[in-house]
Structure formats: C-alpha cells, structure tokens
Amino acid sequence: MTAIASFVVVILPAQESLLGSQKIPPVDLQTTVWLIVASLVLALVLNGLSTILFRVLEGYYLPGFIRRRRTLRHFKKLELYKLEARRLRKRYNALLKSSDATSSQSQSVALASDAYGVGISYGLAWEKVARYPVTPLQLGPTKFANAMRSLETYGYQRYQLDSQALWSELLSVAPESLRHDEANTNAVVNFFVSLVYLSLTLAVLCAATVIREDEGIAIWATGGMALGVCIVSYHLSIVSIQAWSSAVCALVNVGRVPLAAQLGLKIPPTLREEREMWLLVGQLVTYPYNEQRARRLDRYSLEVKRTQKWPRRKSEG
Structure with missing residues (x-):
C-alpha cells in the first residue's frame, strides 16, 4: 500500500x-x-x-465456461511441454552415446559439448512441466493455479x-x-x-x-x-x-x-503400505470418525509398553 x-x-x-x-x-x-x-x-x-x-x-471465481476452456488450454500446453522434454531427453542420450562411441577425440569433445547444451535445454523444458500438477484432474485455469496445485498435491501424489x-x-x-x-x-x-x-x-x-x-x-x-x-x-x-x-x-x-x-505410528517397510497409512491418517483428520478405518490404521500403531499396572476393580458384593 x-x-x-x-x-x-x-x-x-x-x-x-x-x-x-x-x-x-x-x-x-x-x-x-x-x-x-x-x-x-x-x-x-x-x-x-x-x-x-x-x-x-488461481481463477476460482472465473465463470465456469471460461474456467473449463482455460483448463483445457493448459492441458494442451502441458502435453506440448512433455513432448518437448522427451525429445530433448532422447537427443541428449543419443549425443552421449555417439560421444562415447566415436574414436576421434575432437569429435567426442564436440558431441559432449552439444550434449551439455541439450541437457540445459532439457532442464529448462522440465521446469515448465514441473510447474504443473502430475495428475491432469488437478489442472487449473491459470499458470498461478497450476504452480500452486503442483506444490499442494506433492505429498498426496x-x-x-x-x-x-x-x-x-x-x-x-x-x-x-x-x-x-x-x-x-x-x-x-x-x-x-x-x-x-x-x-x-x-x-x-x-x-x-x-x-x-x-x-x-x-x-x-x-x-x-x-x-x-x-x-x-x-x-x-x-x-x-x-x-x-x-x-x-x-x-x-x-x-x-x-x-x-x-502420531503414534510406525513407518511400514514398503512404500505401498506407507501410502495406505497416510491415506488413513488423512481421512481420520478430515472426515468424521469411522470405526472400520480406525481398525485398519491400528495395524501401523507403535507398540506401547505399559510402565504401570493399573489395579483391577473389585467386583461389588
């Protein structure tokens, strides 16, 4: 101001x-x-x-038809960025392979130099891809929205x-x-x-x-x-x-x-099981309590050793 x-x-x-x-x-x-x-x-x-x-x-308040049109436009741009990144990656690998295969030292240096330049271009192209969320369903109508959703959806993805x-x-x-x-x-x-x-x-x-x-x-x-x-x-x-x-x-x-x-949980030995555990944790804190999900989450609980034995209640009579 x-x-x-x-x-x-x-x-x-x-x-x-x-x-x-x-x-x-x-x-x-x-x-x-x-x-x-x-x-x-x-x-x-x-x-x-x-x-x-x-x-x-992020374009949340745009009219629906404008939001859909712009989201589709960004989907097409993302596909073009991916194609460009793949093309540069293939060219980079081909140049490195040619550089290793050639017997001429000067030609090998020239090919390696070309590969270095293509590698930089590939990195820049991949930066454009990284500004979009991985899942196409998370695409938004603006560049700002897509950059934010890429950040917000990393942990879940x-x-x-x-x-x-x-x-x-x-x-x-x-x-x-x-x-x-x-x-x-x-x-x-x-x-x-x-x-x-x-x-x-x-x-x-x-x-x-x-x-x-x-x-x-x-x-x-x-x-x-x-x-x-x-x-x-x-x-x-x-x-x-x-x-x-x-x-x-x-x-x-x-x-x-x-x-x-x-949270009283242990990381499972496999990533697949860890993904299931975090999914259950997210559902626990987001949605109302569910007994079935709670029992599934209990499998990942840490074993708590009791340090004190509580006396049993004596029965009356």
Missing part, C-alpha cells in the same frame, strides 16, 4: 481533482502520516484476505499424505532449517502477489485520473509502468512458487517420519 500512498502524496496533488478542475492542495506532514498509517492498516487487512487474493489469481490437512503437524516436527526455508520462500511469493495487486490498483487510479485530465503524460507513464510491474510481478510470483515448492517438498519428505512417530 506504500505505492498508493506515494501516488496520493506525490502525484495526485499536482493533478486536477477527479471531481472538478480545482487543484488539490499539497499534502501536509500530518496528512502524510495518516496516509502511511492507513496504508499499513490496509496492508494488514489484505494480509487477512490473502486466501481470497490467492484464489483470484508421492505418499498419499494430505499435506494441506496435516500442514500444522508437519511444521511442528520439521527441522528448524526447513521451517526457516519454507517461511522465507513463502514470504517471497506473498511479496510478489501483493505487488500484483498494489501495482494494479495504482494503474487503475492513474487511469481514473487521466479520464478527468486534458494533459496527463506523467500519469500515463506512471500507469503504464504500474501495469508493467503488475505483469512482471505475476510471472515472478509463479517462478518463486517453484522455490517455495522445493521447500515444501523437502518438508514433506523429511517431516513425514517424525510426524508418524508423534
């Missing part, structure tokens, strides 16, 4: 009023302080509305561990370094998301001012820059989600073992 306060303090006093042709008097120190305080309060309010702001970028339902529990048992990394990467995403809305608001204010002005070159320039910052911030938020996703994935991979112990 500092950008909006700066607009009101610096730019707007030099322009004509939106309500008439009179100039707005320069803002004094007391008004400036109140504007800064109001911007901080509004920033806190927006922080409380962060879930709604994220959902707007690998271990059937619902990291959304067990997030507080995972944070409580994760190492301090992982919690620190997750908080820092999350803060970067929040920063760029906030910048999207702030710059868009500033652009709208500039557009509203220009409508009432005969000459507004400075306002046009400010509004154009604000709109450019909005677009760039949106793309940077998607890129920063990938760094946040790495921290969340590490938190799930490392935190699931101590989480099982804290």
Whole structure:
C-alpha cells in the first residue's frame, strides 16, 4: 500500500481533482502520516484476505465456461511441454552415446559439448512441466493455479499424505532449517502477489485520473509502468512458487517420519503400505470418525509398553 500512498502524496496533488478542475492542495506532514498509517492498516487487512487474493489469481471465481476452456488450454500446453522434454531427453542420450562411441577425440569433445547444451535445454523444458500438477484432474485455469496445485498435491501424489490437512503437524516436527526455508520462500511469493495487486490498483487510479485530465503524460507513464510491474510481478510470483515448492517438498519428505512417530505410528517397510497409512491418517483428520478405518490404521500403531499396572476393580458384593 506504500505505492498508493506515494501516488496520493506525490502525484495526485499536482493533478486536477477527479471531481472538478480545482487543484488539490499539497499534502501536509500530518496528512502524510495518516496516509502511511492507513496504508499499513490496509496492508494488514489484505494480509487477512490473502486466501481470497490467492484464489483470484488461481481463477476460482472465473465463470465456469471460461474456467473449463482455460483448463483445457493448459492441458494442451502441458502435453506440448512433455513432448518437448522427451525429445530433448532422447537427443541428449543419443549425443552421449555417439560421444562415447566415436574414436576421434575432437569429435567426442564436440558431441559432449552439444550434449551439455541439450541437457540445459532439457532442464529448462522440465521446469515448465514441473510447474504443473502430475495428475491432469488437478489442472487449473491459470499458470498461478497450476504452480500452486503442483506444490499442494506433492505429498498426496508421492505418499498419499494430505499435506494441506496435516500442514500444522508437519511444521511442528520439521527441522528448524526447513521451517526457516519454507517461511522465507513463502514470504517471497506473498511479496510478489501483493505487488500484483498494489501495482494494479495504482494503474487503475492513474487511469481514473487521466479520464478527468486534458494533459496527463506523467500519469500515463506512471500507469503504464504500474501495469508493467503488475505483469512482471505475476510471472515472478509463479517462478518463486517453484522455490517455495522445493521447500515444501523437502518438508514433506523429511517431516513425514517424525510426524508418524508423534502420531503414534510406525513407518511400514514398503512404500505401498506407507501410502495406505497416510491415506488413513488423512481421512481420520478430515472426515468424521469411522470405526472400520480406525481398525485398519491400528495395524501401523507403535507398540506401547505399559510402565504401570493399573489395579483391577473389585467386583461389588
């Protein structure tokens, strides 16, 4: 909200009023302080509305037909990204094989150099694929939604561990370094998301001012820059989600073992059984209690040794 306060303090006093042709008097120190305080309060309010702001970028409030059309579009783009990644992977393997098979040292070095360049291209292509969820049913209508769903569905896709339902529990048992990394990467995403809305608001204010002005070159320039910052911030938020996703994935991979112990469970010897265990745990914390699921979950309980024998109740009479 500092950008909006700066607009009101610096730019707007030099322009004509939106309500008439009179100039707005320069803002004094007391008004400036109140504007800064109001911007901080509004920033806190927006922080409380962060879930709604994220959902707007994820396209939750788009009309159904638009959401379906855009989701299908992203499905086709994902298939193209996968095809490109497979093509580059095959070419990379072919170049390495040719480099090993050739007898000429100079040709071998040239082929290895080409393979290195193709490998970099393959890594970049796979980064595009990684910004989408593994399951096509989880695809969303925007790039931001797909990046977020890739992060949110990692635990369930690998271990059937619902990291959304067990997030507080995972944070409580994760190492301090992982919690620190997750908080820092999350803060970067929040920063760029906030910048999207702030710059868009500033652009709208500039557009509203220009409508009432005969000459507004400075306002046009400010509004154009604000709109450019909005677009760039949106793309940077998607890129920063990938760094946040790495921290969340590490938190799930490392935190699931101590989480099982804290829940009184033991990690089974096979991944298939572990996936079943985490599925039951997620159902336990998400849905009402079910006796049948509870008995299935008891198979993974730790053996608790009693340290105290309770006296038997004497029968009456």
